Amino acid sequence: MDESSRERLARMRGDEEGSFEVLVIGGGFAGTAAAINLARARRKVCIIDDGKPRNRSSEHMHGVLGSDGVRPTTLLERGHTEFAAYGGVIFQDRVESLARVGGDNWVAETESGRSLTASQTLVATGITDSLPEVPGLRDMWGSRVFHCPYCHGYEATGKSVGVIGGKNPAFTFKMASLLTKWSESVTLHLNGLDPTKEQLQKLEATGVVLDRDGVVRVSPAAENDTSVEVMTASGTIRYDACFTGPDFIPNDQLLRKAGCTVVDGWVSVEGGKTSQPGLWAVGNVVSSPDQVSQAIGTGAGVAIAIDQFLFDEEFSG
Structure with missing residues (x-):
C-alpha cells in the first residue's frame, strides 16, 4: 500500500x-x-x-x-x-x-x-408507541398490556383476552382477529373506533366479541401478575390478558x-x-x-x- x-x-x-x-x-x-x-x-x-x-x-x-x-x-x-x-x-x-x-x-x-x-x-x-388515552394503560405497558400477538399471544392460550381500542384502527382490528388463534374468548373494546363493513365481517368471522362502550380505566387485577380489569360505563370486566393497538411513531x-x-x-x-x-x-x-x-x-x-x-x-x- x-x-x-x-x-x-x-x-x-x-x-x-x-x-x-x-x-x-x-x-x-x-x-x-x-x-x-x-x-x-x-x-x-x-x-x-x-x-x-x-x-x-x-x-x-x-x-x-x-x-x-x-x-x-x-x-x-x-x-x-x-x-x-x-x-x-x-x-x-x-x-x-x-x-x-x-x-x-x-x-x-x-x-x-x-x-x-x-x-x-x-x-x-x-419508534415510540403512542397508546390510547386510557387511565392506567401506560402503567401496565409491557407487564400486563401488550400489542404483538406473535410476541405474547402464546402466553394467552386458552385465556380470556381483552383488547383496548382507541388508536391505530387497522392494526387493532387485525391484532384482535389474530389473537383468536390462541384464545376462543377475545373481546375488543372499540373505545371510539368505527370498523368498516369489511373489518366488521372479519372480526365477526373470527369470533371477536365487540364492546362499544368507552373504556373509563384499566387496572391490574389483584389475584395474579397478568390479569387486568377493564372498567366501562356498563361495569368492570376481568381479563386474563390484555392487548392494545398503539400508533407507531418513528x-x-x-x-x-x-x-x-x-x-x-x-x-x-x-x-x-x-x-x-x-x-x-x-x-x-x-x-x-x-x-x-x-x-x-x-x-x-x-x-x-x-x-x-x-x-x-x-x-x-
Missing part, C-alpha cells in the same frame, strides 16, 4: 479523537447487532444511546433463539458488553443534530456537548432533517441505505413490524453492507 493510500485509510478509519469510521445512533437490538458486527470487522465504531429502548418496560421477550423469556434490557446489556469487548465505544447520550460537513463526514452533536464524526452513520433510533427526526426521502410516512431505505450518501437506517425507525429477532438480523445485514462499502471505498481508484 502506498503512502497516499495509508493516509486515506487512516483518515477514513478515524485516527483522531472523536472521529470514527461508523457512528451508530441508537443502541437497541438493531443498532447493537450492527455495531458488534462492524467492530468484529475491525472498524472503529461508536454507539450513542440514550438508554431508552422501545421495550424497556417489557419484562420478557419471546421468539429469540436461546433467549426465550429473557428480559429485553438484560439481553441488550450483554450485547453492549460484547461490543465493548471488541473495542467499541459507547456513550450514553442523546444526539441532537446530525449534519454532513465538507462532503465527506457526518457530524453528530450530542446533548452533553460531544461532537462525533464519521464518514458513515447508522440511525437505529426506533423516531426519525434526524433522518428527516438530514433530507432523507420519505415515502408513505416512513424514511425510505434500500438495503439500509437512505437517499443521503453515508447515511443508513435500520430497525423500527424504518420498519415498525421488526421484532427483536428481526431487528438483530437486519442490523447484522446492514453492518456487512456498510463494511463492504467502506472496503470498496478504501481501495478504489
